Amino acid sequence: MFMNIRDLIYIRAVSKLKHFGKAAEVCGVSQPALSTQIKKLEQELGITLFERDSRSVQITDIGQDIIQLADEALSVIDNIRATAEEARDPFSGQFRLGAIPTIAPYLLPYFIKKNYDAFPKLKLHFQEDITERLNQALLNGELDAAILATPSENPKLDVIRLYDEPFWAVLPTGHSLQTIDKIRTEHLPFEELLLLTEGHCFRDQALDLCQLSATLGTRSIRVTSLETLINMVAAGQGITLVPAMALSGSWTTDQGVFTKKLDDPNAYRRIYLTFRKRFPRRQLLENMADLICTNLPSSVQRIAH
């Protein structure tokens, strides 16, 4: 014996129609079913809601109060259904997307407009941070997905592969390598290599490619953006590597640098959409990944699914 949402619907119907039989019909149940349920509710509450005989139904004072509250409760319940109904569309609601600093400023401009066109009901929120903190945010539910260049090793997370992004060399104009047709990794003067500060995954990826220890390049001042790195190259402070999409702003020799894609099959990184395995709107993730892949610049290689 426990008050039921259906009971509230029953007493609301009776209070409106002042007739058990008609109320039962409206509720789609038999008159005895409705009568017994109302009687049970009255017993549970210990009060009489309706004064009734075979001719008429009258609502008691307390019944009036209770039914007003029942109306309130039912309207909140309706609200629950409506809220759920609206949210049932996986392409609606909010979506919190993270991206690392060596991707966000280059990829998102492509992405935002397309995304809005494809999912107009989706409210996108962005967060730019380094891989570690994005992973953290994913795990504690502050983010729904993140665009990373690192395949997560956390078993709670899963990924969709997006694209492969080649590495380009950035050298000061007039550098001896400018005359070489195909620049390979081993051609690079490692002692001149400028890198982002620790924590940025691209730093590790570059070091990895060059088979250098992590301690190298720490002499440099703390650099947290690829733009700054290229500017440093232009100022003759060394050379650097950048991911392909960082060059879509078309750096030219006019600005004191020249750029060349590394002629090396290993000189690329793989970009992933990372998310919690349990994230419920999986379809949204798939569609969003597709959207990203079909709107990439030609400098990167899309991965088909």
Place this chain on the structure above:
Amino acid sequence: MFMNIRDLIYIRAVSKLKHFGKAAEVCGVSQPALSTQIKKLEQELGITLFERDSRSVQITDIGQDIIQLADEALSVIDNIRATAEEARDPFSGQFRLGAIPTIAPYLLPYFIKKNYDAFPKLKLHFQEDITERLNQALLNGELDAAILATPSENPKLDVIRLYDEPFWAVLPTGHSLQTIDKIRTEHLPFEELLLLTEGHCFRDQALDLCQLSATLGTRSIRVTSLETLINMVAAGQGITLVPAMALSGSWTTDQGVFTKKLDDPNAYRRIYLTFRKRFPRRQLLENMADLICTNLPSSVQRIAH
């Protein structure tokens, strides 16, 4: 499959404890019971409320919204229970009492204070009107009870007998009847009789006692209060009959009238507490009737129950 109040309690518990097992314990059910109910609710709503695995439970965005609404709904449900709980006391809430004009001004002063002392939580509302309209108000639920001098013939209504009220003759000082020791009905000069307007039951009761036709006394101007009637007697315009309690204001010969109880076993009227048979707070009616009976002036005869 229909959303249940219990389901809302379950999801509230899980959202608080972030743990299905502990939530189940708090709810007093087994973990599988709670798990399956929540899963069914999620299916019914078509959304995921919790992201869960064997290590952790996280609330989804939409889950957060739904649980907030569930909290609202549950608080209204609590309100329903609390309201019912409070109203379970039949001596609380409001009570709308009617009384006829030949009773209300004389009885209620005795009654109000005693009633408040006996039922401090009861909010009394009074309505003074003629019998017919009070009966009407009783039947359509505008009144809970009425003090009448007419035993209701309506089968929906029931009565508790309260007291018998003798009739007194009111005559102008110096009237020939003043010298008679025991005034009997047949002594009265019917042609001098002043009465209330039609609709007042006391008019009919007086006519009935004197075995007069209803047309008599209509020559008089419209009088709707016993006070006025007595003043008219004092002014020498005739004689009248009044119910005993109307004289508790102690009219004296100084004011030009003398009063005498009629020496006639039929010269009284019976007063009833009238109410709908189905009125749920029967105990309150009984106690209120007792209260009235034990606080009457000696001019009337209480009826024991």
Place this chain on the structure above:
DNA sequence: TAAAAATACTCCATAGGTATTTTAT
């Protein structure tokens, strides 16, 4: 007599229990 609510009973859907499996750390 007629109309409506209450009661009696039977049935079945489903909430809940126990035991077990799956999953992830």
Place this chain on the structure above:
DNA sequence: ATAAAATACCTATGGAGTATTTTTA
């Protein structure tokens, strides 16, 4: 290996149906 949720399966409660009775205008 452990902790927790999910699943399987069985039981029992209680909501709903049909038939009938009671009530009252």
